[in-house]
Amino acid sequence: MIGTTPTVNASWPELEPKLSTLLQRGCTELELAVDRGQQQQLLEYLALLVKWNRAYNLTAVRDEAQMVTRHLLDSLSIAPLVTARRLVDVGTGAGLPGVPLAILFPAREFHLLDSNGKKTRFLFQVKTALGLDNMTVHQARVELFHPAQRYEAVLSRAFASLQDMVQGCRHLLTPGGCFLAMKGAFPTDELASVSQDYPERAVYPLRVPGLDEQRHLVVLAPRQHINQP
Numbered sequence: 001m002i003g004t005t006p007t008v009n010a011s012w013p014e015l016e017p018k019l020s021t022l023l024q025r026g027c028t029e030l031e032l033a034v035d036r037g038q039q040q041q042l043l044e045y046l047a048l049l050v051k052w053n054r055a056y057n058l059t060a061v062r063d064e065a066q067m068v069t070r071h072l073l074d075s076l077s078i079a080p081l082v083t084a085r086r087l088v089d090v091g092t093g094a095g096l097p098g099v100p101l102a103i104l105f106p107a108r109e110f111h112l113l114d115s116n117g118k119k120t121r122f123l124f125q126v127k128t129a130l131g132l133d134n135m136t137v138h139q140a141r142v143e144l145f146h147p148a149q150r151y152e153a154v155l156s157r158a159f160a161s162l163q164d165m166v167q168g169c170r171h172l173l174t175p176g177g178c179f180l181a182m183k184g185a186f187p188t189d190e191l192a193s194v195s196q197d198y199p200e201r202a203v204y205p206l207r208v209p210g211l212d213e214q215r216h217l218v219v220l221a222p223r224q225h226i227n228q229p
Helices: 012-029 036-056 064-076 098-104 117-130 162-172 188-193
Strands: 086-090 109-114 135-139 151-157 173-183 201-205 216-220
Touching: 012 036, 012 064, 036 064, 036 098, 036 117, 064 098, 086 098, 086 162, 098 109, 098 117, 098 135, 109 117, 117 135, 151 162, 162 173, 162 188, 162 216
Parallel strands: 086 109, 086 151, 109 135, 151 173
Antiparallel strands: 173 216, 201 216
């Protein structure tokens, strides 16, 4: 029922030490400087996701350890490639990758956009519970969302095809900004569909600790703003 706070997972206190170790090990493998406070925030976010997921069906992943790998570490894997100071995460769903990145980069501004009211209610709870002053939640369809100030980067994780992303979100991007699209396997066909408007792009393979699956970050931007490693 909408408006009902889900009950806490009774096994969470027993799970937390294991999940903390898994998260810390993964961040070390990613060579990310995550302090103790940030790690605790990430675990608090995960705890909220676990309990709200029972009522709101925020994610199909139910196993808590898999959530660390497939949600937290997967989101954090792009951190070294994210340089923008003001970003919008479109179709953010349960806040991925926007929430983990907002925790990791408290000095940057993250806007999380989704049209689903249940998901944005969850995100408002996350923002309040974790004290994420650098995170703003918006409930709107992307084509109807017109912010007062456009963004340096438009970010998505399995939100839409590259063609749909650039066509539907270009009004959100400031001149000189870029699209950041998280993908699984190398998106050959999707890249071909945007080659005319975005002949210059970068595709970075990602390594997610504990996940034996392909992951890539696609960056689409004006020619002078893409730098291949």
